[in-house]
Amino acid sequence: MPITDFVRDRSDSLYDPDSGAPSRRIANGMHMQVPGNLTVFRAPEPDMDVVFRVEMLKVGLRPTGVSVLSRVGREVTATHLRAVNVQRLWRAVIIGHIKYVREDHEMSQKDPEGRRFMIESPVRLTDEQLERMRLRGPEYETLEYVSDMYTLASCLGLAPAQFVQDAFAGESLEPLPRTTATKWIKKARDVGLSLGSADHGND
Numbered sequence: 001m002p003i004t005d006f007v008r009d010r011s012d013s014l015y016d017p018d019s020g021a022p023s024r025r026i027a028n029g030m031h032m033q034v035p036g037n038l039t040v041f042r043a044p045e046p047d048m049d050v051v052f053r054v055e056m057l058k059v060g061l062r063p064t065g066v067s068v069l070s071r072v073g074r075e076v077t078a079t080h081l082r083a084v085n086v087q088r089l090w091r092a093v094i095i096g097h098i099k100y101v102r103e104d105h106e107m108s109q110k111d112p113e114g115r116r117f118m119i120e121s122p123v124r125l126t127d128e129q130l131e132r133m134r135l136r137g138p139e140y141e142t143l144e145y146v147s148d149m150y151t152l153a154s155c156l157g158l159a160p161a162q163f164v165q166d167a168f169a170g171e172s173l174e175p176l177p178r179t180t181a182t183k184w185i186k187k188a189r190d191v192g193l194s195l196g197s198a199d200h201g202n203d
Contacts, residue, residue, distance in 0.1 A: 014039045015054075015097040024056050027151035028144070028194055032098050034061065040093050044083035047072045052090045060155035063090045091156050100148075127170035134168060134176070138187045146184045147193035154196040161185060 017033035024034050035055040043050045053065035066086055068076045125145075133142040146164055153163030161181055168176035176184075189195055 012041050013093045013096065014041070015094070026061055026098050026155050028148045030098050030100050030148065030152060032061070035064075038063075038090060038094055038097070040089060043089065044068065044080050047074065048076070048080065050084055050089065052086075052094075054090075054094065060157060061094070062157065066090075087157075091158065094156070095152075098152075125170070127173055130168050130170050130173055134173075138184050140191070143184060143188040143191060143193055146181075147188045147195055150185060150188070150195045160196065 015032075015036055015038050017036035021033040021036055023031045026032050035053065038052040038054050040050045040052070042048070047070060049069050049071065051067050051069060052063040055062065055064045057064070063086060066084065068080050068084060070076055133139075133145060136142060138146075145167070149164045149167040150160045153160040161178070164185060165175040165178060165181045168181075185195065
């Protein structure tokens with residue numbers, strides 16, 4: 001199932017960075033303060049929460065701890081723990097808390113001072129925006145988005161090419177065909193855009 005099909009609403013979760021946590025580059029144009037704690041509310045049951053410890057490791061952004069907490073004093077059992085699909089859940093939720101900023105991008109918005117910024121969850125562009133990029137083909141701004149999604153996927157430990165395909169899916173749009181995604185990834189690399197490089201590790 002495409003990751004875009006199970007990204008949760010940000011109101012269902014809270015990301016609380018540690019005091020003084022530095023802003024780390026997750027991918028091109030994407031930043032996040034880490035380390036911190038990611039709380040997913042009402043999981044695995046309505047009166048429970050799942051808390052992930054999130055850190056930047058050499059392999060990318062990863063959970064380094066997970067706990068299930070009851071808000072009503074219930075016992076947390078092995079059954080509850082087994083119900084938490086750690087990788088699937090934290091990836092689906094953390095994406096909504098990554099700040100995505102692209103200055104002077106056609107799809108960006110203006111701030112009060114007139115500067116243009118693109119601030120979106122990276123997998124939640126509108127169908128209109130995605131369709132515009134698909135119709136224009138591998139122009140530079142489209143390739144920037146391909147590069148961003150490829151690098152984000154690498155940082156989260158997802159299959160980058162598949163993620164690029166899914167990133168172009170929307171409410172009424174199918175994922176980008178595999179052959180098209182492969183060509184656009186190659187084109188992005190050919191024009192010098194970074195693919196797969198993020199601010200990993202502690203150095």
